[in-house]
Amino acid sequence: MTKVPFPKLLSSQIAFDIARAILDGFDKHYRLFRHASKTAKRYFEIGAWPTAQQAARERIGYYDRRVQECVHALEDEYAPEELTDAVWREVKLHYIGLLSHHKQPELAETFFNSVSCQILHREYFNNDHLFVRPTVSTEYLETEELQPTYRVYYPAADGLRFALKRIVTNFQLDAQFANLGRDIELVEARMAAQFGLEKREANQQLQVLSSLFFRNKGAYIVGKAINGPQVYPFVIPVLHNRRGQLVLDTVITDQETITILFSFTRAYFLVDMEVPSAYVQFLRSLMPRKPRSEIYTILGLQKQGKTLFYRDFLQHLKHSSDDFGIAPGIPGLVMLVFELPSFPYVFKVIKDFYPPPKETTRAQIKEKYLLVKHHDRVGRMADTLEYSNVAFPLARFSEELLAQLQRDCPSQVDIEGERIIIRHLYIERRMVPLNIFLTRAEQSGNDELVEHAIVEYGNAIKDLVAANIFPGDMLYKNFGVTRHGRVVFYDYDEIEYLTDCQFRDIPQAMNEEDEMSAEVWYPVGKHDVFPEQFESFLLGNAKIRHYFLKHHADLLTRAYWQSHKERILAGVVEDVFPYPQQIRFSNQAAAIPAVYSPSYLENLHNE
Numbered sequence: 001m002t003k004v005p006f007p008k009l010l011s012s013q014i015a016f017d018i019a020r021a022i023l024d025g026f027d028k029h030y031r032l033f034r035h036a037s038k039t040a041k042r043y044f045e046i047g048a049w050p051t052a053q054q055a056a057r058e059r060i061g062y063y064d065r066r067v068q069e070c071v072h073a074l075e076d077e078y079a080p081e082e083l084t085d086a087v088w089r090e091v092k093l094h095y096i097g098l099l100s101h102h103k104q105p106e107l108a109e110t111f112f113n114s115v116s117c118q119i120l121h122r123e124y125f126n127n128d129h130l131f132v133r134p135t136v137s138t139e140y141l142e143t144e145e146l147q148p149t150y151r152v153y154y155p156a157a158d159g160l161r162f163a164l165k166r167i168v169t170n171f172q173l174d175a176q177f178a179n180l181g182r183d184i185e186l187v188e189a190r191m192a193a194q195f196g197l198e199k200r201e202a203n204q205q206l207q208v209l210s211s212l213f214f215r216n217k218g219a220y221i222v223g224k225a226i227n228g229p230q231v232y233p234f235v236i237p238v239l240h241n242r243r244g245q246l247v248l249d250t251v252i253t254d255q256e257t258i259t260i261l262f263s264f265t266r267a268y269f270l271v272d273m274e275v276p277s278a279y280v281q282f283l284r285s286l287m288p289r290k291p292r293s294e295i296y297t298i299l300g301l302q303k304q305g306k307t308l309f310y311r312d313f314l315q316h317l318k319h320s321s322d323d324f325g326i327a328p329g330i331p332g333l334v335m336l337v338f339e340l341p342s343f344p345y346v347f348k349v350i351k352d353f354y355p356p357p358k359e360t361t362r363a364q365i366k367e368k369y370l371l372v373k374h375h376d377r378v379g380r381m382a383d384t385l386e387y388s389n390v391a392f393p394l395a396r397f398s399e400e401l402l403a404q405l406q407r408d409c410p411s412q413v414d415i416e417g418e419r420i421i422i423r424h425l426y427i428e429r430r431m432v433p434l435n436i437f438l439t440r441a442e443q444s445g446n447d448e449l450v451e452h453a454i455v456e457y458g459n460a461i462k463d464l465v466a467a468n469i470f471p472g473d474m475l476y477k478n479f480g481v482t483r484h485g486r487v488v489f490y491d492y493d494e495i496e497y498l499t500d501c502q503f504r505d506i507p508q509a510m511n512e513e514d515e516m517s518a519e520v521w522y523p524v525g526k527h528d529v530f531p532e533q534f535e536s537f538l539l540g541n542a543k544i545r546h547y548f549l550k551h552h553a554d555l556l557t558r559a560y561w562q563s564h565k566e567r568i569l570a571g572v573v574e575d576v577f578p579y580p581q582q583i584r585f586s587n588q589a590a591a592i593p594a595v596y597s598p599s600y601l602e603n604l605h606n607e
């Protein structure tokens, strides 16, 4: 490709118009995105859970729709020969100019890339034509903003209780609290005990993000307390009680629990943000180990998350020297999974052929992965990033991996000089496969760990059930254990909606021959599930069997599955708590100050 010199003058007539059209496309996208966050507040106030879930799902598709709209508009307006690379360079320069007062420049740059990648040829995918690196700074952007990103409260002036009350009432939720005064006292007591704020340093303050975080049936107040050099993150979940009144359910102060709340295994939050980069910066101060890419993603800005992830990946490649190889564990029948040991993610490529008993197609597998992307992942399904045409350095692929890719996924692999291009892949957080985790725990004689893993495994299945997901294949190899010891499902090709499954008891054998038969002698429909059968393929190991039956024997009964299916069909949206039950105020009588009378506690439990 001949290099076009940097333009001394912007001379293209159409470049400005194209830049303007792309930015208008982005602005429309972000307007609708913010609108969805605003309506989330209303749905929360009135408890319209199914509508809220539906709206959250729809929002995920907004971005691609706006990109397509913009691409079509440009293609309609301009002939391909007008969109030369010289023109596109000027488009980018105009675009940079247009972003100088923009509040979401990083997102607008990504939008520019998404549109450009559909119009330009691959050979122009470089920083002259796209934002391979960010150009417009997001630093201190919010100082120009009308609404501050976070509000500051000074407990020293009027007391912690008053500050907390103002924090909650400033959100102006249009719904009744059951007993806000009582809840505030509970928050105050726990914060005082855990943060030790009674020793007041001159800078003592509470900083609270100005918008609530909505997800499922909860709204979350996110902030931090500052006292001298100490910073204490906190999150206060606001929920509805059984009577539809609002309650402060707890205050989460533990860093790890806060990190899990923002985990890659959960649905995206809806947050009304004028300057998203300022939200990301604030959240990073609460969770310094969480990459910015994951924070953008959990805020529903998943394209930005994907862009940043890819930049981080390229940087990591540059600064590492280990080789890509097959991921440890039992190889998949439909996926070839590989890893770079120094990088905490795995890469999954759909194979070209699937041996029996798999009956599926590439399109069906992609559909299942898409289903998970749009569904509430309830902390139990890993989010995946989907990429097309990813280039890797060929020299860093182990021989075994290269041979397997060429054997199992020939349609997905192209070798271009020193690069190997994979046409389509999913990237997902690396976990320890549960089968490996259990074997290691057993070999080390650590029964507590085996029990923990089995309790978590059953809880993972139960959370999925509550979210209307039947995992299909529940073998341990299809689940992983996260850094925080949580068990998460990651094999989606056999996933079904629970409400599409027929849960059945194994029929009584009519004769001895059937009874003794090693084969299934009764007719089985495509969506039939026989929970009694789980025992034979899950509980071969005596220790695992013991712990499973101790904690999750109900999963082996048809009644369990059927009753949950009926609840979902009746329109019940189950509560799934993204934090431990023990820390809920209603479950923590012991931690409640003695001033509260027993009848007071009783009332609290009844709500």
Ligand SMILES: Nc1ncnc2c1ncn2[C@@H]1O[C@H](COP(=O)(O)OP(=O)(O)OP(=O)(O)O)[C@@H](O)[C@H]1O
Pocket: 327, 328, 329, 330, 331, 332, 333, 334, 335, 336, 337, 346, 382, 428, 429, 430, 431, 432, 433, 473, 477, 478, 480, 490, 491, 492, 493
């Ligand atoms: N996120 C992950 N972290 C670590 N290892 C993983 C991850 N995802 C998959 N693996 C490894 O790759 C293997 C195959 O992955 P996966 O179960 O997704 O493939 P599959 O082809 O759908 O499997 P199946 O044959 O059960 O349908 C797993 O058994 C596990 O060892």
